[in-house]
Amino acid sequence: MSSRLDFLSSFTIETLVVKPGRKTYVVKPEDLRSVFSKMIEVLGDSSFYVSTIIGTDLKDEGRIRLDYYVVILPEEETIVLRTFIPRDNPSIDSLIDLIPGVLPGECETHDLLGVVFKGNPFLKRGFFVPSDIVEQGKYPLRKDSGV
Amino acid sequence: MGISKIIEVPLALELPVGPQHPALHEPVLLKAYADGEEIVKVEINTGYNHRGIEKLCEKNSFYRDIFIVARVCGICNLVHADCYVRAVEHILGMEISNRAKYLRVLAMELERLHSHMLINAVMAENIGFENLFMNIMLDREKIMKAKEILTGNRVLSDYVMVGGVRRDIDGVKKEKIKDIVLKTEERIKYYKKVFEEDTTILKRLVDVGKVSASDVVKHSLVGPVARASGVKIDSRSSDKYDAYGEIPFNVITRSEGDSWARMMVRWDEALESIKIALHILDHLPSDANPVPDEKKLPRKIPAGEAYTRVEAQRGELTYYVMSDGKLPNPYRVKIRTPSFNNIISSGFMYVGYTIADLPVILTSLDPCISCMERVTIVDIDKNVSYRLPFKELAKGI
Numbered sequence: 070m071s072s073r074l075d076f077l078s079s080f081t082i083e084t085l086v087v088k089p090g091r092k093t094y095v096v097k098p099e100d101l102r103s104v105f106s107k108m109i110e111v112l113g114d115s116s117f118y119v120s121t122i123i124g125t126d127l128k129d130e131g132r133i134r135l136d137y138y139v140v141i142l143p144e145e146e147t148i149v150l151r152t153f154i155p156r157d158n159p160s161i162d163s164l165i166d167l168i169p170g171v172l173p174g175e176c177e178t179h180d181l182l183g184v185v186f187k188g189n190p191f192l193k194r195g196f197f198v199p200s201d202i203v204e205q206g207k208y209p210l211r212k213d214s215g216v
Numbered sequence: 217m218g219i220s221k222i223i224e225v226p227l228a229l230e231l232p233v234g235p236q237h238p239a240l241h242e243p244v245l246l247k248a249y250a251d252g253e254e255i256v257k258v259e260i261n262t263g264y265n266h267r268g269i270e271k272l273c274e275k276n277s278f279y280r281d282i283f284i285v286a287r288v289c290g291i292c293n294l295v296h297a298d299c300y301v302r303a304v305e306h307i308l309g310m311e312i313s314n315r316a317k318y319l320r321v322l323a324m325e326l327e328r329l330h331s332h333m334l335i336n337a338v339m340a341e342n343i344g345f346e347n348l349f350m351n352i353m354l355d356r357e358k359i360m361k362a363k364e365i366l367t368g369n370r371v372l373s374d375y376v377m378v379g380g381v382r383r384d385i386d387g388v389k390k391e392k393i394k395d396i397v398l399k400t401e402e403r404i405k406y407y408k409k410v411f412e413e414d415t416t417i418l419k420r421l422v423d424v425g426k427v428s429a430s431d432v433v434k435h436s437l438v439g440p441v442a443r444a445s446g447v448k449i450d451s452r453s454s455d456k457y458d459a460y461g462e463i464p465f466n467v468i469t470r471s472e473g474d475s476w477a478r479m480m481v482r483w484d485e486a487l488e489s490i491k492i493a494l495h496i497l498d499h500l501p502s503d504a505n506p507v508p509d510e511k512k513l514p515r516k517i518p519a520g521e522a523y524t525r526v527e528a529q530r531g532e533l534t535y536y537v538m539s540d541g542k543l544p545n546p547y548r549v550k551i552r553t554p555s556f557n558n559i560i561s562s563g564f565m566y567v568g569y570t571i572a573d574l575p576v577i578l579t580s581l582d583p584c585i586s587c588m589e590r591v592t593i594v595d596i597d598k599n600v601s602y603r604l605p606f607k608e609l610a611k612g613i
Contacts (some may be wrong), residue, residue: 086538087521088306115429118436123536138523138534140228142433142447145454147367147525170436173560174552199267209271216271 073147074141074191076111080104081111085151093149101137101152104160109167117141119164122174124182126156128212133159133184154184163189183208225548232269233574242245244559244564251574253570257564278304278517278539281546283374285535288551289336289370292528294320294327296309296535296545297376302457303537306522308514311390314439317459318378318505322496323367323375324526325456325489329400330359331529332482332489336407339479339579343420353404362396365389379508385500392395400491408483408555411476421476425565425577428473435561438554439531440481441581451527475580519542530554530582555582 080100085093096104108117123136137150154161163186164171177185180196194203202209202216209216233246245261265409269288286293296334298320305312337352362372367373368383375381385393392421411417427437428451442449450467452460468484475597519541526533538548558581566577 088520089524091523115433116434119534120436120438120532120557121534121550123548123550125538125548125550136536138536140449140532142449145449146453147523149523151514167433168310168436169564170557173436173556176560177556196262199266216268 073112076107077104080107087149091147091149093136095150095151095153098135098152098154098161100130102164102167104150105164108169110143115142116170118169119171120147122171122178124178124184124210126182127153128156128208128211131156133182135161135178135184148154160185160187162187165189165191179188181208181210185213231571246574248566248574249569250571253572255566255569255571255574258566258574260560260563262560269550270280270551273546275545276360277544278546279378279513281549282377286374288553290414291331291531292327292533293372294324294367295528295533296373297374298324298458299524299533299535300537300549301378302526303378303522303524303535304517306524307517307520307537307539308378312378312380312508313504313506314459314501314601315384315503318463318496319366319381319506320376321459321463322393322493323363323373325379325492325496326359326363326366328529329486329489329493330356330363332486333359333404333407335579335582336411336479336482339421339576340417342575342579343417345417348407352407355400355407358396358400362393365392365396375511377508378513380470380506382507384506390497390500394494397490397493397497398471401487404483404486404490406489406598408480411479411483418476420576421580422472422474422477424569424573426472426474427565427578431564435564436557437531437561438557439528440478440485441531441558443467444477444481446471449532451525451532455525457524457526459496460584463492463495476575478580493524515547516544528554531558535587558582 079093079131080096080103081094082097083095085095087093088206117139119137120140121138123138124132125136127134132153133156135154138147139150140147152161159182161184163175165175165186166188175189176191176193176196178184179186179192180194180198186192198209207214207216229250231250233248247259247261248255249257269284273285276284282297282301286297288296314351333352333356336347337356340352341349341411363373364370366383366385366389367375375383427441427445429446432442432447438449446469448467448469451457452465453467465488468481468488470481476553517539519539521536521538523534523536533554534552536548540547562581566574569577
């Protein structure tokens with residue numbers, strides 16, 4: 070498995086582990102698209118899927134953390150691609166044209182945290198959030214949203 | 217007499233499917249566009265049932281969250297609680313007894329069993345087999361009883377707790393559950409045969425909503441939907457959580473990729489669940505008390521993060537739990553349910569099939585829907601257009 074993912078080392082700033090034993094590769098936000106393009110090139114587009122996109126508001130650090138949980142097939146090993154974007158301008162390139170399966174994750178993260186996935190035409194407020202919260206312009210999972 | 221009104225029936229008929237449906241979970245709107253009978257596009261609108269559970273988890277303690285996450289979904293409450301609790305146990309570095317692990321698996325497999333029976337019953341009802349629906353539901357009720365014997369409740373059991381489970385099981389209960397499971401096995405084999413052999417069921421389900429293995433992976437579809445297209449993914453066999461590493465079972469896959477294959481995967485998985493349940497009842501370890509003393513559980517959760525997966529009835533369910541080590545509440549809880557992927561990403565599956573196939577495809581993914589229909593009326597005199605249900609149109613304008 071590790072040899073198939075060797076290409077990640079050229080993009081990785083830091084490696085961590087999320088319990089239980091999920092290898093985590095921290096990458097720059099501007100490299101994220103390249104990482105997934107390379108992953109498709111090396112593994113093929115039917116050899117992995119993006120299981121979850123998790124956005125976390127790190128208010129004290131002034132950043133939003135984005136974790137892409139990727140399941141590599143056929144071993145079904147879960148790895149994490151982690152990146153950080155500024156809280157006052159939370160935008161990152163969308164992966165929707167490369168991987169259609171990111172649609173629910175990107176739409177949800179946009180609606181709940183206000184992250185803009187550049188190039189995703191399906192982003193909209195109210196995907197999950199009730200209309201009264203949308204009208205107030207609040208993103209519920211921001212720590213200072215007051216929701 | 218001059219023409220005063222024109223009835224304009226659009227080439228692509230807009231057909232809202234949902235969002236209200238009392239029979240099953242997940243109110244969702246499928247806005248289907250049909251050219252004649254053929255579906256050309258489906259938009260999926262969500263947000264009718266968002267209760268802000270993740271935010272609620274951030275506002276409550278780690279221990280109270282066990283009860284909150286169990287209420288995300290009634291029919292799979294145990295897997296939610298198990299997945300969350302295991303994440304907390306990973307952060308705590310806690311190891312639980314083998315007996316507790318086996319009991320958790322037994323409870324989850326009983327849940328899988330009744331859930332698979334339910335959706336197959338709903339499929340039977342949707343394609344006009346009401347009697348079959350009633351019969352499957354009658355047998356499903358017995359499994360609910362077995363679950364009640366084990367956990368104390370038919371549906372919301374709150375069985376899993378940090379460090380183990382809430383109730384142990386004795387020899388009498390074991391025998392009762394075994395008896396129910398063995399009787400149900402015969403019934404499931406019969407229902408499987410009906411789904412395999414009945415001409416009408418085959419005509420409605422076979423070759424409807426076909427998905428290739430490649431599309432499954434690209435769209436992140438999980439669970440029986442993926443396995444019915446030949447994609448062998450199952451968190452039970454890959455993550456080997458709880459006691460799944462020690463219990464023999466098969467991951468069921470099929471190659472057809474249609475609605476029928478998805479239902480057949482569920483029947484075969486129900487039979488596997490029975491095998492697992494019987495194995496546990498015969499090989500239940502007695503290494504330690506599976507019920508921990510609540511007073512001795514750690515009050516402070518250290519800083520850390522954990523990401524756990526569980527194979528819920530509908531597919532891979534994941535929980536991410538993060539503790540900052542300062543607050544009694546989690547800093548972040550992220551839940552990704554299997555239906556989140558399977559339903560929102562499923563728009564492409566309906567294209568090219570007929571309106572009558574839409575409920576079949578949607579049910580084969582595991583929710584349920586109701587339909588209503590409309591056309592546009594253009595009033596030339598008043599120069600306005602408005603919409604009217606077909607029912608009203610039938611009464612005359």
